[in-house]
Amino acid sequence: MKHTSIFVTLLMIVAIIASACAPAAQPTTVPQPTQAPAKVEPTKASEQPTAAPALADPTKAPEPTAEPAMEMLGGLPMVDAGAVTGDIVTAGSSTVYPLSEAMAARFQDEGYTGNITIDSIGSGAGLERFCKTGETDIANASRAIKSSEVESCRAIDREPVEFRVGTDALAVVVNPENTWLDEGVTLEELAKIFSADAKTWAEVNPAWPAEPILRFSPGTDSGTFDYFIEAVMTPAYNKDAKLGEEALLKAENLQLSEDDNVLVQGVEGDKNAIGYFGYAYFQENADKLKALKINGVAPSGSAVDAGTYPLARPLFIYSDPKIMAEKPQVADFINFYLTFVNEEIDAVGYFPASTSVLNGAKMALLIALGQ
Amino acid sequence: MQTTLKTTAAPIDLPQLDLHKRRRPHEIIIQAFLFACGIISIFVTLGIVFVLFQESLRFFGSGEVNLIEFLTGTTWQPAIGEFGILPLFLSTIITSLIGMLVALPLGLAVAIYLSEYASPRARGILKPILEVLAGIPTVVYGYFALTFMTPLLRSLFGADTVQIYNMASGGIVIGILIIPLIASMSEDALSAVPRSLREGAYGLGATKLETSLKIVVPAALSGISAAVIVGISRAVGETMVVALSVGAGPKLTFNPFESAETMTGHIVRISGGDLSYDSIDYNSIFSIALFLFVITFLLNLISRFVVQRFREVYD
Amino acid sequence: MSTFELSAQPREQTMMRETEAVAAVAAGAAGTFAIEATDVNIFYGQFRAVKDVSLQIQKNKITALIGPSGCGKSTMLRAFNRMNDLVSTARIAGEVLFHGRNLYAREVDPVEVRRKIGMVFQKPNPFPKSIYENVLWGAKINGFKGKADDLVEQSLRQAALWDEVKDKLKQSGLSLSGGQQQRLCIARTIATRPEIILMDEPCSALDPIATLKIEDLMRELVEKYTIIIVTHNMQQAARVSDYTAFFNMEQDRAGYLVEYDDTKKIFTNPKDQRTEDYVTGRFG
Incomplete structure (x- = not known):
């Protein structure tokens, strides 16, 4: 008797699985919009940064209409942190996370007594929480908001306002024992190193060892990943982001983790490893890792300022005027x-973001508050 | 003496015998409470199964993947629509196998020691240690694997052979993690072997070791097999250790010194807050979970079957 | 002097010496008793279970130990092959001589003792293995290298079980009836070629017919072996044994030997009043 019932259960499971494998009529995923809707926030101009998104990129400045208000900058009211009450909920990019955390810590040092939560979950997820579920007050992002995300935001009656807070340079790192990359790599080489087209270092450059490449990358939903695809992989694959992403994701020995420490440990642990992540994490672990020159330029403040380092990207926080009013x-x-x-x-x-960019962000805040 | 005399004389004064049903509300309440507890656990299980099936149906119903691809594909990379569970499954099997290779001999040795050899004092020391071992959070084991076992393996086999994230290290630590489980279940099985069998062996001039290994262990074999199967399901389901030490990229490899990603490791990485709720990537983790569920469910059925047979052995 | 060896040493060696040893014993070099216990006291922790027992067991005879429950007769029996060692709190004082050697001397290996002095238990306890393996197991761990089939058949025949099981040797020993199981246990004991067989109430779990079979078997076996049996059943002791030792216990439940004599004497003309009371059913 008992056995019969067990077999019945098993049969049911098999049946359900079998029925599940038949292709269903209605796909649940919405196809990606192939083109952005016509009416887009002005900030959308930064959605497709060029291979070298230099700091002073004028397209990233806020609304041009804000120009006459330049003198008003002094008018940004001083905040008395001690007088501020109420909680703040933020989530998003793991790259922006340490910066937001530092700011929150300082805010609290200066007297703020409420709770401020900062979840490090990746730019995409952060914007989803902000725009879809509306759980957060501020979204942290290491890329500009996408038009589809702006739409989701509007669907729940939120109007994302972008504030540029700084610039991150992406550090491409290798193990200190790696000697063959001392001269750095070009963006093309980097793309090949991270692609399925090369299993060993020698397949990228015959002068390099015939050892397998162990790749460490931030997870697919992190802004850092998106940025890497956009700035490194896409140009190498006919400017087709999909092909570029596929080339990277099909590569062997690829580790994807949202936890940057996993990446640091991974690269630190193997001389055939290569990885990339925000410059901050490299700086914290500068004694264990080596950052590569890209196109001959090492990541540094001056190189980022001069716009010569190819893998620099803007850091943003997003909020909404209504939230700020409430x-x-x-x-x-x-x-x-x-x-x-x-x-x-x-x-x-x-x-740091340049003064003009930061002023633009302050302006955006003033305007948002004025609404 | 007098009182006893009185009571023996008492029956005449007893009130009339009352055999009517009496209401005992507290009995009913307690019964209802216990019943509710039982029901809740059943519903929770059903709820989990329901969610697993529902989300998995969505996944398979998306049209992007069918069951054959799912079961036979050799690449798992949701972001580019590759949903072959084999690399995840293989890695789970390898880590679990390594875990069992560690846990089975050690756990059994501990069980034999506890049941056949240990003095009451030694038991009193060893059992609490085992319980502590069982009570350590698995995340600690995970870091133990990463910061102790991996360097150890690398120093033994060379850093060129052993990758920083690798299945061997996670597997060994899973083994350590389930030693207490194997040991305590096996010890129960060994202790359940009647003393008379041991005496019979000793009476024939068997040594302690011969008695333990050739009489007691074979007699407890079904119980030990049940322990092994429960151990396997535990190893298959173990998450934190593999998430921390085995790697973060699915890879179809048989080399235990290479990094890979197990089913549980993948689920925990992907569900770390980074996926859109209605994306296929998100639904895909439910299909993995369902696959895992089916595996552990089957293992449980097998262990029940084995345990039932176990009862028939020596009576 | 006997070269009989009980100390711990490789089995094969002991095995080889067995024949010489038996020959030596047969020559009467080691005295006339199978076992000689002198002033034996056995304790379980603080509790004294057996008090000042001295007892000489005759060779190739059946000696019955009888007495009321808890009088220490089983404990005494287990002292003859050091089964009490398995109880961690048990302690013994006094001497138990076997081939002139004290079984409790420091250098004596209890495992070797049990090989020479086998035991059959109250409840039949065949191993959960086949009948064939059950018989062979004890011999094998003792280094038996001869023809297994012959040993199995010979042992089962001696245990009067062969005809009943010869067609199902591969079946589990547990598939047999209680009486058959007990004879299987006797067969596996015989297969290790002991000199003495201890039987601890071997028929208490059996029906009368099975009991009679075992008793017949004992009478046959006693031609080759010395048998000591503990029994509750006075008729059994009267029927089967040559000598009977009557045990009783004191207020503090310490068992002691009351009377030890020819079975006939014990049951017809005991010297001690307590023995008479017991065998005539006045207590116990």
Whole structure:
């Protein structure tokens, strides 16, 4: 008797699985919009950064209409952190995370008594929480918001406002024992190293060892990954982002982790390893890792400032005017963030946004508050 | 003496015998409470199964993958629509196998020691240690694998052979993790072997070792097999250790010194907050979970079957 | 002097010496008793189970130990092949001589003792293995290298079980009836070629017919072996044994030997009043 019932259960499972494998009529995933809708936030101009998204890229400046308000900058009200109450919820990029955390810590040092949560879950997930589920007040992102995300935001009656808070240079790192890359790599070589087209180093360059390449990359939903695909892989694959992503993801010995420490440990642990992540993590582990020159330029403040380092990218936080109106603590925090970010950013390991860009962000805040 | 006399004389004064049913509300309440507890656990299980099936149906119903591809594909990379569970499955099998290779002999040795050899004092020391071992959070084991076992393996076999993230290290630590489980279940099985069998062996001039290995262990074999199967399901389901030490990229490889990713490791990495709720990537982890569930379910059925046979052995 | 060896040493060696040893014993070099216990006291922790027992067991005879429950007769029996060693709290004082050697001397290996002095238990306890393996197991661990089939057949025949099981040697020993199981246990004991067989209430779990079969068997076996049996059943002791030792216990439950004599004497004309009371059913 008992056995019969067991077999019945098994049969049921098999039946359900079998029925599941028949292709269903309605796909649940919505096809990606092939082109952005016509009406897009001005900030969308930064959606397709060029291979070298230099800091001073004028397209990243906020609304041109804000120009006459330049003198008003002094008008950004001083925040008395001690007087701010209420909680702030933020989530997003693991790259922006340490910066936001430093700012939050300083905000609390100066008297803020509420709770501020900062989840490090990747830019995509952070924007989803902000735009889809509306759980957060601020989204941290290491890439500009996509038009599809803007749409989701509008669907829940949120209007994302972008604040540029700094610049991250992506560090491509190898084990200190790696000697064959001392001269650095070109972007093309880098693309090949991270692609399925090369199993061993020698297949990229015969002068390099015939050892397997062990690749370490941030996870597929992180802004860092998206940026790498965009800035390194896509140009090498006929500017087709899909092909570029596929080439990377089909590569052997590829480790993908949201946890940058996993990547650091991985590269530190193997001389045939290569990885990439935000410059801050490299700086924290500079004694264990070696950062590569890209196209002959080593990642450094001056190179980023000069716009010569090819893998630099903007860091953003996003919020919404209504949230800032309803929760003044959010506006205060962003105000505080923009005012003092350049005092903290060096310590965190990123590069400050130029004054004009930062002023633009402050302007955007003023405008948002004025609404 | 007098009182006893009185009571023996008492029956005449007893109130009339009452055999009517009595209401005992507390009995009913407790019964209902216990019943509810049982029901809740059943519903929770059903709920989990329901969610697994529902989300998996969505995954298979998306049209992007069918069951054959799912079961036979050799690449798992959801971001580019590759959903072959083999690399994840193989890695799970390898880590579990390594784990069992460690846990089975050691766990059995501990069980034999505890059941056949240990003095009450030694038991009193060893059993709590085992319990502590069983109570350590698995994340600690994970870091143990990463920061102790991996360097150890690398120093033994060379850093060129052993990758920083590798299945061997995770597997060995899984083994250590389930030693207490194997040991305590096996010890129960060994202790359940009647003393008379041991005496029979000793009476024939058997040594302690001969008695333990040739009489007690074979007699407890079904119980030990059940322990092994439960151990396997535990190894297959173990998550934190593999997530931390085995690697973060699915890879179809038989080399235990290479990095790979197990089913559980992949689920925990992908569900780390980075996926859109309705994306196929997200649904795919439910299909893995369902696959895992089916495996552990089958293992449980087998272990029940084995345990049932176990009862018939020596009576 | 006997070269009989009980100390721990490789089995094969002991095995080889066995024939010489038996020959020596047959020559009467080691005295006339199979076992000689002198002033034996056995304790379980603080509790004294057996008090000041001295007892000489005759060779190739059946000696029955009888007495009320808890009088220490089983404990005494187990002292003859050091089975009490398996109880961690058990302690013994006094001497048990076997071939002139004290079984409890420091250098004596209990495993070797049990090889020479086998035991059959109250409840039949065949191993969960085949009948064939059950018989062979004890011999094998003792280094038996001869023809297994012959040993199995010979042992089963001696145990009067051969005809019943010869067609199902591969079946589990547990598939047999209780009486058959007990004879299987006797067969596996015989297969190790002991000198003495201890039987601890071997028929208490059996029906009367099976009991009679075992008793007949004992009478046959006693031609080759010395048998010591503990029994609750006085009729059994009267029927089967040559000598009977009557045990009783004191207020503190320490067992002691009351009377030891020819079975006939014990049951017809005991010297001690307590023995008479017991054998006539007045207590116990």
